[in-house]
Amino acid sequence: MRITTAVTAGAALLLSGLTAQALDSSAKAASKLSADALWAKIGDFCGISKWHPAIEKCELSADGKTRTLSLKGGGTIVEALVRMDASGRSYTYSIVSGPLPVANYTSTISVTADGAGAMVTWAGKYDAKGASDADSKQAIDGVYDSGLKALTAN
Numbered sequence: 001m002r003i004t005t006a007v008t009a010g011a012a013l014l015l016s017g018l019t020a021q022a023l024d025s026s027a028k029a030a031s032k033l034s035a036d037a038l039w040a041k042i043g044d045f046c047g048i049s050k051w052h053p054a055i056e057k058c059e060l061s062a063d064g065k066t067r068t069l070s071l072k073g074g075g076t077i078v079e080a081l082v083r084m085d086a087s088g089r090s091y092t093y094s095i096v097s098g099p100l101p102v103a104n105y106t107s108t109i110s111v112t113a114d115g116a117g118a119m120v121t122w123a124g125k126y127d128a129k130g131a132s133d134a135d136s137k138q139a140i141d142g143v144y145d146s147g148l149k150a151l152t153a154n
Contacts, residue, residue, distance in 0.1 A: 055071065
């Protein structure tokens, strides 16, 4: 009985160590635009192609809840709108499919007033998929950083 319990406990401990842990990425950027003006640039769920340098075009589904992003250089990402809070200046979305090395990806982009300007925050949680945790995190951090840099270059 003690040996079985010890083996079971050891196996559970080993398996818990093998379970993928969710990764986090986040980025913030200040803008000289007011919070309302900055939200006007990013609040349109399919408006990302107007400000993110990696996105060539965005096609919105008829119900407005799924966007298909065509990437510059080829490839597509399909994302689903999880929650829109226009009055709170934020939306949350998830990746349905695409070339990024992530699974179970959910992210929120939000705008808050910051003095005379605004602060945009982009934060996500996900699991690495087909790549190391470090490589997956580097990919998402790069998406956030390049997007926010382009968005706030005013």
